[in-house]
Amino acid sequence: MRAACSTAGADPAASGWKGWLAGKAQSWFNHLTTKEYESNEDCKTPKQIKDRARARLQGYAAMCLVGLGTMHWGGAAKVLEHMAGMSQANKEWTNTCVRFLTISFICSLLGLAAGTFPTTAPWALFFGGLGAWQSMLFVIALFHLETMEYYVDPNDAKYSFYVSATVFSFYWSHTAQDPLFLHDFGKIVAGALCNLFFAIRWLWECKGALGRCIWKVLCCSANPRNLLPFRVNHRRNS
Numbered sequence: 001m002r003a004a005c006s007t008a009g010a011d012p013a014a015s016g017w018k019g020w021l022a023g024k025a026q027s028w029f030n031h032l033t034t035k036e037y038e039s040n041e042d043c044k045t046p047k048q049i050k051d052r053a054r055a056r057l058q059g060y061a062a063m064c065l066v067g068l069g070t071m072h073w074g075g076a077a078k079v080l081e082h083m084a085g086m087s088q089a090n091k092e093w094t095n096t097c098v099r100f101l102t103i104s105f106i107c108s109l110l111g112l113a114a115g116t117f118p119t120t121a122p123w124a125l126f127f128g129g130l131g132a133w134q135s136m137l138f139v140i141a142l143f144h145l146e147t148m149e150y151y152v153d154p155n156d157a158k159y160s161f162y163v164s165a166t167v168f169s170f171y172w173s174h175t176a177q178d179p180l181f182l183h184d185f186g187k188i189v190a191g192a193l194c195n196l197f198f199a200i201r202w203l204w205e206c207k208g209a210l211g212r213c214i215w216k217v218l219c220c221s222a223n224p225r226n227l228l229p230f231r232v233n234h235r236r237n238s
Contacts, residue, residue: 032184035177053125054118056178060128061115064108067135070142071105093158097145104141107134129178133169140164 037052044052111131114121121127141161148157173186 032187033180035180035183037177056176057115057118057124057128060111060132060176060178063132064112064115064128064135067104067108067132067138068112070135070139071101071108097141100141101138104134104138107131108138111135126179129176129182132176133172133179133182136168136172137165140168 107127108131110127111129111134114124114127114131118124118128144157144161144164148154151157169182170186170189173182174190177183
């Protein structure tokens, strides 16, 4: 009885706004946690979905093999040894690189295992995409480590790696879409950039009217009497 009375006494406008906000939040959450290649699964058979996942995992496994091969036969140990013997600052940078390469190595192994045994591997697409992504980041890192000695300032190699890794990760988040957290981050960044673009465009379109208003205020500020109402100015002038 109390529940019925409380429902009857509820504000329809408030409940409508709450329902609208809840629907928008649910829609945004579904969009954020859904990959584009999974959005049309209702139109495909289970065999087609399974074949598509297996094809993606084969590609991830191939990328993991590229990263692991580059790590063992690309001279990573020699590059790190050369960097460690240059200066104390490079020793600290080498320590950071070793930690990053260790994480990439483990992720590549997990991705290779997920791509090799897709039917029994838990979260195969997640670990496959994570391993392939880290393998490609390792290739970018090794390229910058090998070319660091040719930079005028060795710090430029670090900044170049940061920019290259960021651009590649953003592109990877929209193409491979695995792992999901990277895909979500790419969506958030893309949405923020689109909103910024439309805001700048709106300001650019309103620039004419805004500029005229600013120019009028500046012209009136030269004579403070012009800022007063017309009747007050007329009385003073008379």
